[in-house]
Amino acid sequence: xxxxxxxxxxxxxxxLAQEGIDPATLREVLAAVHPVDLAELLDDVDLDNRVRIFxxxxxxxxxxxxxxxxxxxxxELVDRMGEQRxxxxxDRMPDYAVADIIDHLPAHKEKSVLSRMEAERRDDVRQLRExxxxxxxxxxxxxxxxxxxxxxxxxxxxxxxxxxxSHTVDFIYVVDDAGRLMGVISxxxxxxxxxxxxxxxxxxxxxxxxxxxxxxxxxxxxAQKYRLRAVPxxxxxxxxxxxxxxxxxxxxxxxxxxxxxxxxxxxxxxxPLRASLLVRLKARAPWLAAAMGLELGxxxxxxxxxxxIDARALAYFIPIIxxxxxxxxxxxxxxxxxxxxTGDLGPGKLLRVVMSESRVGVALGCLxxxxxxxxxxxxxxxxxxxxxxAGIVTASMAISxxxxxxxxxxxxxxxHRLKYDPAVASGPFITAINDVVNVTLYLTVAALxxxxxxxx
Numbered sequence: 001x002x003x004x005x006x007x008x009x010x011x012x013x014x015x016l017a018q019e020g021i022d023p024a025t026l027r028e029v030l031a032a033v034h035p036v037d038l039a040e041l042l043d044d045v046d047l048d049n050r051v052r053i054f055x056x057x058x059x060x061x062x063x064x065x066x067x068x069x070x071x072x073x074x075x076e077l078v079d080r081m082g083e084q085r086x087x088x089x090x091d092r093m094p095d096y097a098v099a100d101i102i103d104h105l106p107a108h109k110e111k112s113v114l115s116r117m118e119a120e121r122r123d124d125v126r127q128l129r130e131x132x133x134x135x136x137x138x139x140x141x142x143x144x145x146x147x148x149x150x151x152x153x154x155x156x157x158x159x160x161x162x163x164x165x166s167h168t169v170d171f172i173y174v175v176d177d178a179g180r181l182m183g184v185i186s187x188x189x190x191x192x193x194x195x196x197x198x199x200x201x202x203x204x205x206x207x208x209x210x211x212x213x214x215x216x217x218x219x220x221x222x223a224q225k226y227r228l229r230a231v232p233x234x235x236x237x238x239x240x241x242x243x244x245x246x247x248x249x250x251x252x253x254x255x256x257x258x259x260x261x262x263x264x265x266x267x268x269x270x271x272p273l274r275a276s277l278l279v280r281l282k283a284r285a286p287w288l289a290a291a292m293g294l295e296l297g298x299x300x301x302x303x304x305x306x307x308x309i310d311a312r313a314l315a316y317f318i319p320i321i322x323x324x325x326x327x328x329x330x331x332x333x334x335x336x337x338x339x340x341x342t343g344d345l346g347p348g349k350l351l352r353v354v355m356s357e358s359r360v361g362v363a364l365g366c367l368x369x370x371x372x373x374x375x376x377x378x379x380x381x382x383x384x385x386x387x388x389x390a391g392i393v394t395a396s397m398a399i400s401x402x403x404x405x406x407x408x409x410x411x412x413x414x415x416h417r418l419k420y421d422p423a424v425a426s427g428p429f430i431t432a433i434n435d436v437v438n439v440t441l442y443l444t445v446a447a448l449x450x451x452x453x454x455x456x
Contacts (some may be wrong), residue, residue: 029054035064042069047054051080063092075104084111087116092280095142096435097250099128106112127241130212136219137212139252140233140242146173147199149182155194156185173240174203180208180238209234212241219244220252221343256341293432301440314446317393317440324331324368324397325404325438332357332408333430337422340412354409361405362398369397388449398447400438 013299030038042050042065046314054062054077054232066074067090078101079084088112090098102110114122124142131137147156160169172190176185183203193202209232210219218229223244231244336353339345345353372396380386411430412422 023056024052030057030061030120033251036068038065040070040125042073045360047076047080048079054081055085059088060092062089067093067097071100074101078105083112083116087113089114095124095305096128096133096139098435099138099371100133103129103133121398134216135212136214136216136231136233136244137241137246139216139219139244141245141248142241142242144171144173144232144240145169146175146179146240149174149176149200149203151199151200152195152198153193153199154198155188170246172199173232173243174199175240178237178239180210181232181234181291183207184232207232207237210244211235214327216244216251217341219258220249220256223249224253225343253367265396278414297436301436301443314378314389314392314443317372318442320372321393321396321400321438321442322435326434327402328361328364328401329404329408329430329434332405333412336409336412340416340422350413354406354413357409358402358406361402364405365398368401369394372397392442392446392449396442400441400447403441404434407437 026087037185038053038061042053045053054065057065066077069077081089085108090101093101094366096223103115107115108286114125117125120312128138128140128142133139145160156172160172170187172185172187174182176182182207183200184207185199185203189202190199208222208226208228210222211231212235222228223231223246229246231249232240233242233244235241321437335357336345339349339353373390376393377386377390381390383389411433416422
């Protein structure tokens with residue numbers, strides 16, 4: 001087994017970019033590079049060089065490299081391949097990856113590539129193309145094994161030998177005469193039973209399955225929850241359509257995690273190295289525009305209190321009130337968004353997590369309020385209103401952090417109930433809401449306490 005560190009020397013990018021390198025030398029250099037590493041290295045060369053490099057790869061390595069490449073680069077490269085070369089490469093790729101590529105081919109090339117496939121595989125690819133790529137049907141592979149529930153252990157072992165790819169034979173699915181899913185057997189379990197023993201006797205009947213239109217994120221959640229290495233996909237009659245494999249589940253978890261992180265920052269899932277400036281602006285501008293609108297509204301709120309309170313003295317503490325409220329709100333929303341994304345927070349736990357985050361907010365608010373209030377007292381030492389200023393800052397900090405923690409927990413839940421992605425709750429939009437609420441609370445508390453302190 002090659003060491004990934006050794007298979008991707010640092011100067012390989014320069015070697016690949018050399019115009020004068022002959023095909024034989026280039027092929028020899030590429031032989032030492034893992035296909036996944038090669039896919040990454042191709043990011044650093046232009047399209048013409050990618051085409052040249054793919055021209056010297058054997059079909060197996062070309063298929064592995066193409067499967068590991070980013071979608072946009074993959075489509076560009078496929079568009080430059082000849083029809084025969086493309087057919088040779090995709091013949092060695094998983095069905096779902098082939099379906100995704102064919103979806104982006106011109107009509108004449110699509111027809112040509114499909115015509116070169118074996119009839120059985122062509123039907124499998126066509127069935128996969130019926131479903132969006134981010135669903136269980138779009139992610140599944142048709143390369144799986146089913147055996148009748150009347151089979152013995154020995155008959156099942158003979159049935160799987162040479163029948164499927166080794167990556168999809170971890171589980172054997174047992175079906176009845178009508179093809180309906182009845183149970184599942186793991187390969188290790190199959191091997192320990194006597195050849196004459198019926199599979200119906202030791203198969204696991206409690207099978208976790210999904211329909212073809214289920215979102216890929218839900219499939220990944222099921223796999224995580226029940227520790228599954230494969231998830232069968234069935235139709236409305238419980239007939240097997242395909243299997244979402246462990247590798248696909250890992251890819252989904254990685255993709256969804258990346259998307260959530262980007263959304264929590266107020267930027268849609270856009271690759272900064274490949275997306276154009278306009279695309280990146282479109283991804284970020286809406287959330288920042290909404291946040292700016294709320295922050296501008298805050299200026300009007302502060303103006304409304306002008307003349308009613310000692311704004312100059314209170315202004316010193318506005319930044320820390322906003323920052324601490326925003327921080328605790330972000331912590332709470334991140335906790336809830338993570339729980340919703342992983343499925344840890346079911347309907348019965350939502351109220352409990354809100355109450356828990358609220359208690360944390362109250363405790364942190366009281367602690368931070370006491371420290372900030374003491375600083376306010378020291379800053380106004382000698383002033384007749386020093387204690388009053390300290391009380392205003394203490395109360396405002398405690399209240400704002402408590403409210404921010406509660407809002408940070410509640411907002412993602414509300415967005416989730418409205419069938420939107422809760423990850424957006426932690427972006428600039430919710431931060432701006434916290435700023436408006438925190439400063440409004442601060443000024444309101446100040447106005448009320450100062451009004452009470454003025455002799456009637």
